Amino acid sequence: MGKIENNERVILNVGGTRHETYRSTLKTLPGTRLALLAASEPQGDCLTAAGDQLQRSPPPLSPPPRPPPPSPGPGGCLEGDAGNCSSRGGGSDHPRGGCEFFFDRHPGVFAYVLNYYRTGKLHCPADVCGPLFEEELAFWGIDETDVEPCCWMTYRQHRDAEEALDIFETPDLMGGDLGDDEDLAAKRLGIEDAAGLGGPDGKSGRWRRLQPRMWALFEDPYSSRAARFIAFASLFFILVSITTFCLETHEAFNIIKNKTEPVINGTNVVLQYEIETDPALTYVEGVCVVWFTFEFLVRIVFSPNKLEFIKNLLNIIDFVAILPFYLEVGLSGLSSKAAKDVLGFLRVVRFVRILRIFKLTRHFVGLRVLGHTLRASTNEFLLLIIFLALGVLIFATMIYYAERVGAQPNDPSASDHTQFKNIPIGFWWAVVTMTTLGYGDMYPQTWSGMLVGALCALAGVLTIAMPVPVIVNNFGMYYSLAMAKQKLPRKRKKHIPPAPQASSPTFCKTELNMACNSTQSDMCLGNDNRLLEHNRSDNYREVVITGYTQAEARSLT
Incomplete structure (x- = not known):
């Protein structure tokens, strides 16, 4: 009975925290990683075939299968695809018997995972970030839809937060020079593909460097000091234009002119009056329109996606607010009745200039928050x-x-x-x-x-x-x-450590970095780009000569 109980008991060491359970408990959720481990046939005091079972786990949870060691023993190592694992017999290290497996995963989350095997109810910890819990569920082979209804809203909060953060994604809200990392800036501004369409010549190279700078200069006020200056200038002209629009309706700035025209051979004279705006306000509005026209043309020229630019609501407002001014200036010198009717209509649609107030959403986060809240x-x-x-x-x-x-x-x-x-x-x-x-x-x-x-x-x-x-x-x-x-502080480039040398203890080790000996072999690229096979109990031997990347070489082997 003691022998059977020892074989039935399993010790799971997850991140240094030991959890003891039975194989029957792990079998309650078929198809999961621990269920595959528990389904291994016991040999001696340990599950020596567990490594082979885990290697045949579903594709999303493990890499392509490898053949098992030719002669595994009770002290062999259980090799999973995402953590260090070691198995030890229950007689020597564990007086109560059983087999211990080590996984280099989050110990706190695993307590909830193991409780799911025991009770059949999966709850989400409140003190763990949502993406971490989601990643752990994917590793252990548990479907996220198994989360209990009482914890589903807690589990979904991180996705709502990620979607909201994507909405407010800006190149560098804390400032800084855009030229520090042009490739990263181009990617954040969405022009990493559009900037290189001109070919590999020098002209396209200059355009590739110029386009993200000019686009960020007029689109993102936080990218540089020059962008802030342009943002303040745009804000100033917006406020001046709206103020001018309001003052045009005041009687102090309206000039009444007599437009009575004499009628030949007529006996009745009809007096006609026309209200004209003070020329000073017209000149001020003209200066504002010139700035808005310049800004609109620069943004559409350096836009990474012309179609998306045209469909943008704020850009449509810019165009609709600019066009009537030029039409009114062009038709003001005509005296025909049709021209006068068009001018009368254009004066009526002047109210579209008030829509420029929505351009402030580019410069104030609170207005953008309000817009996203309404949507x-x-x-x-x-x-x-x-x-x-x-x-x-x-x-x-x-x-x-x-x-x-x-x-x-x-x-x-x-x-x-x-x-x-x-x-x-x-x-x-x-x-x-x-x-x-x-x-x-x-x-x-x-x-x-x-x-x-x-x-x-x-x-x-x-x-x-x-x-x-x-x-x-x-x-x-x-x-x-x-x-x-x-x-949020600006993220710097991640440090990529150099490849280990042949004398390094980590040279040609797998991603698992197993602490125990094994007869399995590892593949890696040497300094001369040769693919080497390292048998952990033997020396190195060359397998394939150069010509492939490490990923391609792994696929070939």
């Missing part, structure tokens, strides 16, 4: 509109008939004592009441109408209050992530 809260807004529409329809109908109930007998149409002549008029009253504005232009005058008005106000408060917290939470999440993105 992320689309479902909540639709729900709010549906609630309001139902309430408006119900209470407009109720107020119409409630006012009829309290009408005087000699006034059957209730036209003398109420303002609710029909249901469509009640729509306006219901909207104003449910949003708690209460203009006072329409109000019930009967006791039944007052009761309906009170119910309408209460329903409006409850209806609007339900989706608002969700929208506020979205704004808080996006704003905190945007601020975290700004404070």
